[in-house]
Amino acid sequence: MSNAHAPSASHGFDELDPHGAGKHTTHSHHIVSGVTLLGILGILLMFTALTVGLAQGEKWVMSYFSIELPRWVNVAVAMSIATVKATLVLMYFMLLRYSNPINTIVFLVCLLAFALFLFFTGLDLGNRGNIDPVKATAIQAGGVGGIKAGWSKDAPIIDKATVVYWRERKLNEVGPEKFAKMKAAFGHSHAAHASHGPAGPTGNAAHVPAGLTPGLFDAAAPAAHDAHGGSGH
Secondary structure, X not given: OOOOOOOOOOOOOOOOOOOOOOOOOOOOOOOXXXXXXXXXXXXXXXXXXXXXXXXXXXXXXXXXXXXXXXXHHHHHHHHHHHHHHHHHHHHHHOOOXXXXXXXXXXXXXXXXXXXXXXXXHHHHHHHHHHHOHHHHOOOOOOOOOOEEOOOOOOOOEEOOXXXXXXXXHHHHHHHHHHHHHHHHHHHHHHHHHHHHOOOOOOOOOOOOXXXXXXXXXXXXXXXXXXXXXXXXO
């Protein structure tokens, strides 16, 4: 008597069956032996130790030989090891090795789509400086420089945070003594204006008052522009 669950040669491979065994076979999952899983675990731990060891070795090489290795070396080594580890996890712990090949194809397509998102994002971030030098570095308080210090043709290019540039320029113009007096007067005027100013927003709250650059006398560039900041004399 024939077995109703025996695979039929006439049906062949069924791409709709996630287990790749054919629709006339018993539904079952492949059981990976404990020895195999422990072996894969040992390999994963070995690669983890290798990653840490290579990272420390890279630091030692740069320190001992006083050299700076390119960033891509670190990324290439770390990502190569991570790719091998991920492949082992997918094959044995997620059973892609024993399942229908269509599952592997779906996974690789998703991985390709993710890689495309990362590629175009990196392409954007890595080339912003070629379009506009101001956008080449990260945003920081006071700006990143890269703009002219004035409207004249021979105006110098600010190569630092804008407020830092103007603070240093003012200090060189008036000298440390007068700069300290101006700082004290500015702080007193700012405190008086804040204490007598309106409690709530007014119609001209968005108006930027004329006067000295906000943050000119601060030790560090301000995190944001103060609506009351440049009203000193």
